[in-house]
Amino acid sequence: MNLHSGWRKFLNAFMLGLTAIFAFATVSVLFLILGYLIYHGGKNVNWSFFTELPKPVGEQGGGMANAIVGTAKLLSVALLIGAPAGIFSGVYLSEFGGKAPNFFVRYMADLLNGVPSIVIGIFAYAIVVLPAGHFSTLAGGFALGVMMIPIILRSTEQFLKAVPRTLREGAMALGASKWRTILTVVVPAAASGIITGIMLALARIAGETAPLLFTAFSNRYSSPGFNEPIASLPVMIYTYAIGPYQDWHEQAWTAGLVLLGLVFVLNVATRLVFARKTAAAR
Amino acid sequence: MLERVNATGLTPSFRPLRIYWERLRRGDEIAHVLTLIFASTVIGVTALLVYQLWIQSALSRQKFGWAFFATRVWDPVGGQFGALPFLYGTVVTSAIALLLAVPLGLGTAIFLSEFSAKRISDALAFLVDLLAAVPSVIYGLLGIFVLAPLLRVWVEPVLRSQFGFLPFFRGPAYGVGFLAAGLTLAIMVVPFIVSVSREVLISVPREQREAALALGATRWETISRAVVPFAKTGILGSVFLALARALGETMAVTMVIGNDPKISASLFAPGYSIAAVIANEFTEATGSLYLSALIELGLVLFLLTFVLNGLARLLVLATAQRGGLLE
Numbered sequence: 001m002n003l004h005s006g007w008r009k010f011l012n013a014f015m016l017g018l019t020a021i022f023a024f025a026t027v028s029v030l031f032l033i034l035g036y037l038i039y040h041g042g043k044n045v046n047w048s049f050f051t052e053l054p055k056p057v058g059e060q061g062g063g064m065a066n067a068i069v070g071t072a073k074l075l076s077v078a079l080l081i082g083a084p085a086g087i088f089s090g091v092y093l094s095e096f097g098g099k100a101p102n103f104f105v106r107y108m109a110d111l112l113n114g115v116p117s118i119v120i121g122i123f124a125y126a127i128v129v130l131p132a133g134h135f136s137t138l139a140g141g142f143a144l145g146v147m148m149i150p151i152i153l154r155s156t157e158q159f160l161k162a163v164p165r166t167l168r169e170g171a172m173a174l175g176a177s178k179w180r181t182i183l184t185v186v187v188p189a190a191a192s193g194i195i196t197g198i199m200l201a202l203a204r205i206a207g208e209t210a211p212l213l214f215t216a217f218s219n220r221y222s223s224p225g226f227n228e229p230i231a232s233l234p235v236m237i238y239t240y241a242i243g244p245y246q247d248w249h250e251q252a253w254t255a256g257l258v259l260l261g262l263v264f265v266l267n268v269a270t271r272l273v274f275a276r277k278t279a280a281a282r
Numbered sequence: 283m284l285e286r287v288n289a290t291g292l293t294p295s296f297r298p299l300r301i302y303w304e305r306l307r308r309g310d311e312i313a314h315v316l317t318l319i320f321a322s323t324v325i326g327v328t329a330l331l332v333y334q335l336w337i338q339s340a341l342s343r344q345k346f347g348w349a350f351f352a353t354r355v356w357d358p359v360g361g362q363f364g365a366l367p368f369l370y371g372t373v374v375t376s377a378i379a380l381l382l383a384v385p386l387g388l389g390t391a392i393f394l395s396e397f398s399a400k401r402i403s404d405a406l407a408f409l410v411d412l413l414a415a416v417p418s419v420i421y422g423l424l425g426i427f428v429l430a431p432l433l434r435v436w437v438e439p440v441l442r443s444q445f446g447f448l449p450f451f452r453g454p455a456y457g458v459g460f461l462a463a464g465l466t467l468a469i470m471v472v473p474f475i476v477s478v479s480r481e482v483l484i485s486v487p488r489e490q491r492e493a494a495l496a497l498g499a500t501r502w503e504t505i506s507r508a509v510v511p512f513a514k515t516g517i518l519g520s521v522f523l524a525l526a527r528a529l530g531e532t533m534a535v536t537m538v539i540g541n542d543p544k545i546s547a548s549l550f551a552p553g554y555s556i557a558a559v560i561a562n563e564f565t566e567a568t569g570s571l572y573l574s575a576l577i578e579l580g581l582v583l584f585l586l587t588f589v590l591n592g593l594a595r596l597l598v599l600a601t602a603q604r605g606g607l608l609e
Binding site: 008009011012015016018019020022023025026027029030033036037040084085088089091092093095096097101104105108109110111112114115116117118119120121122123125126127146149150153177178179180182203204206207208209210213214217234237238241242249252253256259260263264267268271 | 308309310312313314316317318319320321323324325327328329330331334335338385386387389390392393394396397398406408409410411412413415416417418419420421422423424426427428469472473476500501502503505506526529530531532533536537557560561564565576577580583584587588591595
């Protein structure tokens with residue numbers, strides 16, 4: 001064994017170095033992405049990008065106000081669909097469900113979570129767009145909302161289960177019924193966790209493009225109400241990036257920077273909430 | 283019957299009913315039913331999704347049958363639809379992605395779980411999570427404007443001059459094509475491999491490491507002979523998970539694969555994938571057969587990811603349980 005100890009030590013050091021290089025290569029991709037977006041998109045981040053509509057092709061300037069409002073509206077619709085379904089199902093899994101039904105619900109939620117987003121788009125098209133006969137904000141929001149459900153469900157269940165039994169028993173001992181215990185003791189105790197889950201779900205769907213292509217479609221103008229096609233940041237990035245015009249490309253970079261900023265802010269914020277919560281629990 | 287009347291003044295058969303009414307009055311049953319309804323919507327939505335994919339693709343399934351998967355022609359005008367070029371593109375790009383992402387991801391996961399201090403490991407793991415959160419359309423944006431030109435001008439000419447004897451590295455360098463899509467996918471799935479593998483590796487019991495170290499093994503020998511073999515099913519699970527992501531990934535691939543329904547041995551050539559053709563042609567699909575063929579492609583994609591995700595979950599679960607049993 002001693003004969004080879006030099007080689008063994010060398011191999012150990014070599015693999016340590018190699019895996020370290022791999023790790024830093026992986027992480028450096030993040031900084032490359034950020035760097036490119038800031039380099040190409042940073043110079044065009046200005047007030048008019050957020051407040052003006054897209055200009056006709058060939059005219060300089062213009063912004064993506066419609067896409068920003070569109071993304072906000074789509075996310076709101078998605079939230080209205082995904083949050084109640086996710087939270088109530090999570091409460092069911094954690095507080096009411098038996099072993100067999102829980103397994104089934106969880107299984108279906110995981111199945112839904114793994115469905116490629118483009119297939120969710122087809123689903124929303126078949127359920128909402130085909131009967132209505134036209135693309136709409138509702139259809140896009142529905143597609144995104146369906147994607148939110150399994151994420152919120154699993155995080156809600158997880159955080160509710162982490163609430164100590166003693167809290168529940170205390171409330172029950174005071175004579176509260178089960179639903180009062182859940183509503184006034186268990187859910188408030190897990191509230192920051194549940195909100196974290198919702199924010200993570202929002203961050204995940206905010207950048208989704210594929211399910212919007214044939215549900216919300218796109219729109220060069222502002223879209224009033226919820227029954228018409230609507231522009232969104234991800235779809236605008238896609239359209240502008242594959243378009244043939246130089247100023248479209250620049251706008252796509254800027255929109256990419258804004259979208260990534262939104263997604264990262266949501267992610268970092270949830271991380272901070274989470275860190276504070278775990279620190280408090282210690 | 284009289285002797286069976288008990289303290290509540292009711293025969294036993296009436297008691298559950300009374301308790302039920304009592305609970306209903308206090309609202310517990312209402313809360314139970316309310317949450318149950320929402321939980322059933324989760325099941326309902328998933329079942330409806332499968333049902334819709336099935337019936338909406340009926341036209342294409344009936345007309346083409348299994349030949350759909352063996353036909354190379356995709357001719358919307360002539361009404362001929364074959365999935366082979368898209369299956370080929372999806373498989374080739376995912377294979378390239380895994381070939382690159384598995385070593386990179388596994389190496390990163392090993393570094394994070396075995397070699398680095400906890401503080402560094404946590405910080406890097408957070409950055410990897412952020413990487414996983416980058417929207418795919420942004421990967422596509424970088425793919426078009428950074429990666430594709432880089433491939434066209436530098437990488438592909440070099441590959442052709444050095445490895446041109448292989449059929450994969452011949453033909454004109456377009457930039458966009460199988461190679462660009464595979465590389466983009468590789469970068470996108472690395473975070474999934476890292477975060478799942480890291481957790482699997484961390485769940486390997488300490489005794490497993492200590493025993494190897496006590497026998498005089500170096501840290502690398504401990505990892506390669508005691509830790510990784512113990513975690514291999516879970517690592518395989520992370521690879522399946524990454525494969526499922528790669529197969530279903532739409533936007534980034536659509537933007538860099540070149541969108542040409544051809545089967546070419548050359549990785550430089552433009553191709554097409556299942557998800558990309560749905561994204562590109564769905565809104566312009568004229569005629570119900572065209573639409574139905576695209577939805578059948580969606581069904582295929584769904585089934586592929588369904589199987590892979592199921593396998594991945596089983597594998598990761600198996601490792602976690604194994605670690606738990608020994609502890």
